[in-house]
Amino acid sequence: MGVGDAALHRPIERTVYTCALDDTPAHWASFAVWLATALGPGGIDARDIVAHHVAPLPPDIQALCETHRLRTVAIAPFDSRSAQCNKIRQCETDFGDARRVVMIDVATVFSGRLPLHALDAPVAGTSADPANPPLSILRGVFGAAGLRIPxxxxxxxxxxxVFDARAxxxxxxxxxxxxxxxLLERAGLLERWRAQVDQVALWLALAECGMQVQALPDLERILLRHHGKLDAHMCVDANAIEHAGEALVIAxxxxxxxxxxxxDNRTYWNHRYAAHPELGSGPASRGEALADKRAWLSALTSHAPGMSVLDWxxxxxxxARTLPCGDGTGVDVSVEALRLARSKRPDWRFLTPVQFDALDGRPRDLVLCLDVLIHQRRYDEYALMLHRLGPLARLGLLVAGYDAAPRSRSHVTWFHEPLRTTLAAMPHVVEAIPLMERGDTTLYFAATSEAGRALAHRVMDARVA
Structure with missing residues (x-):
């Protein structure tokens, strides 16, 4: 067997990529985009990813991990004084037959594959910022530890x-x-750089053990660190990383x-409402579009005072926050959205869809479903939402969606069929009355009873008059 044949038959040495997740909306959003780029330009096999978490995974992140068959490992918090030190718990995990373990901060994205093929030292990485913390602080730490600074x-x-798995x-x-x-017991040694306790502690450990450390080549164009700065669409903010250029475009x-x-609507909207609350759900919930929808709602409620409302x-x-009704319920997949909504109408009830099904489920006079349908990725999700809401509306369903393929495309909106077609096929709808068009969407009142049909026509007649 020649040298070339030997190389072909050499056992492949497995590398595991691992991360530690804290219980914050920013961390969950960062994990989703990290995974997107790890599986994409990063070229990492999902079977080689291990996600550690210090709190139960939110349902959307749990579903994401299950879909990709990621290994998830629950870990105990390292110390309440330092969330950054939770990453140390990853060393306790059994990584099986892996030869190498790569620990990565999820506030990063990949634009290419990490150059790990030439590594032969038990430890590798990129050098830390020399000012974070500065050498004068580090000398004091090493002096107090009785170690020579490397x-x-x-x-x-x-x-x-990057670690040798056994080491x-x-x-x-x-x-x-x-x-x-x-270090946590002597945090004063780090002065204002206490957040770097995990990083400095590792350097102390490597110095004490005499571990050989190999420097990775410049990774600035391969692994981009965004520090949680994601835009409203969960892409990395163009201003978050200087001179990223084509690498950021790829990511x-x-x-x-x-x-x-x-x-997944849950991940997307949790990020949107936690990080960019001023934008709401987009242009359809702000400005003139917001004023027009409120006007229609006001007209409907003024002709049927005391009606109960379910805002899906x-x-x-x-x-809906200005509606003069006490019997109001808001439902949303985003717990961050519900947190904001609850602060605006503490007299209303707010639930996730799962909670609504388990704890409520009763019909209301008016059901709202405004600009929700356009974010349903599959036709069955789109149709199921309408068919589950129809029976919940005693008078009607105020619903907005696409009647034609939108002129402006987005990676978070979908068109399945004209909304008027879907409404016409619903057995609970006696008449679907178009109220207005705004941009690419049409607002309908889908009457679910003769009383609802009469209400809609009274409102239409009053507006014409």
């Missing part, structure tokens, strides 16, 4: 660590944990493809 190039940035479990993990706790294109193919997909409740 070459500054071996002080690794916490965004990416990670048997040596690095225990000593990293020791020095992190030692964001991968994120958009991933969202369009695997879009209520978002931040901007459309």
């Amino acid at each position: 070459d500054a190039r071996t002080h690794l940035d916490s965004g990416l660590y 990670c479990r048997d040596t690095i993990g225990p000593r990293w944990s020791h020095w992190a706790r030692w 964001n294109a991968a994120i958009e493809r991933f969202q369009h193919e695997r879009f 997909g209520c978002g931040d409740l901007e459309v």
